[in-house]
Amino acid sequence: MTAKIIDGKGIAADLRGKVADAVHRLARDRGIVPGLAVVLVGNNPASESYVASKMKMTVGSGMRSFDHRLPKETSEAELLGLIARLNADPSVHGILVQLPLPAQIDPHKIIAAVDPAKDVDGFSPVNAGRLCAGLPALAPCTPVGCILLAKTVQPSLAGLEAVVIGRSNIVGKPLAQLLLAENATVTVAHSKTRELAAVCRRADLLFAAVGRPEMVRRDWVKPGATVIDVGVNRVTPAGGRSRIVGDVAFAEVAEVAGAISPVPGGVGPMTIACLLANTVRAACALAGLREPAFGQPPAEDRE
Numbered sequence: 001m002t003a004k005i006i007d008g009k010g011i012a013a014d015l016r017g018k019v020a021d022a023v024h025r026l027a028r029d030r031g032i033v034p035g036l037a038v039v040l041v042g043n044n045p046a047s048e049s050y051v052a053s054k055m056k057m058t059v060g061s062g063m064r065s066f067d068h069r070l071p072k073e074t075s076e077a078e079l080l081g082l083i084a085r086l087n088a089d090p091s092v093h094g095i096l097v098q099l100p101l102p103a104q105i106d107p108h109k110i111i112a113a114v115d116p117a118k119d120v121d122g123f124s125p126v127n128a129g130r131l132c133a134g135l136p137a138l139a140p141c142t143p144v145g146c147i148l149l150a151k152t153v154q155p156s157l158a159g160l161e162a163v164v165i166g167r168s169n170i171v172g173k174p175l176a177q178l179l180l181a182e183n184a185t186v187t188v189a190h191s192k193t194r195e196l197a198a199v200c201r202r203a204d205l206l207f208a209a210v211g212r213p214e215m216v217r218r219d220w221v222k223p224g225a226t227v228i229d230v231g232v233n234r235v236t237p238a239g240g241r242s243r244i245v246g247d248v249a250f251a252e253v254a255e256v257a258g259a260i261s262p263v264p265g266g267v268g269p270m271t272i273a274c275l276l277a278n279t280v281r282a283a284c285a286l287a288g289l290r291e292p293a294f295g296q297p298p299a300e301d302r303e
């Protein structure tokens, strides 16, 4: 069997088109231009390039982008001060503080300081709790992107065995909650999981979010399963040029899976598209307007 390749780039472009249409209607009918503030502390090269593409796509979809670059020595109090100003600024509808932060700043304190109504990353304890409780929430962008990709292959995830490898607050945990909201049967595997390959082989839907290059091998995958690869790992073969690979050994897994998302060109472009969608949703909610769903799972659809 040769897997269908899930075209994250194309699916993300479609979603950005829907976001741009919604932005156009908001400006035309209500005079609202959604604004996204991105805060970058220090100059981590990976964060810089990620932030640059976020800003480009924000402006490309008709929204305002506010760029806040702070030196790596910035204190926690200074960053909290900026967040308080952004929380109070009516032209800012979404706030994203790029992680990781320098060691002198406690990320939990910063995340908790962002107004939950503007928390387009969906990382705040309020939004994480709302997601767990099945209440409407701004949900983290990468996990939402994973669900949207899986649903292009399997429109209903109800009753499917889903295995998530990785239990981070950014991906693994919220992804498990979103899968539960879709009525999947969910296992979260992690570094202490025993018989990991056997656990993964049960999955109809396998999500790899561990940051270990090509860890998921062909014999970990049930024939016909949908495999979504969240990993972004730079590897440099001896004497060769560096390249980006996922957490899944793509070529060999593609021989057994039913569908697989590539790296690059899978989950990555979806994350930014979902961030733009969250910013529009936040702008609508802050104005008391009905939010466009952009394919996100409904809240409270569980038994």
Ligand code: GUN
Binding pocket: 096, 097, 098, 099, 100, 121, 141, 142, 170, 271
């Ligand atoms: N660093 C890596 N991924 C992310 C993300 O999705 N949001 C933020 N704020 N920082 C990140």
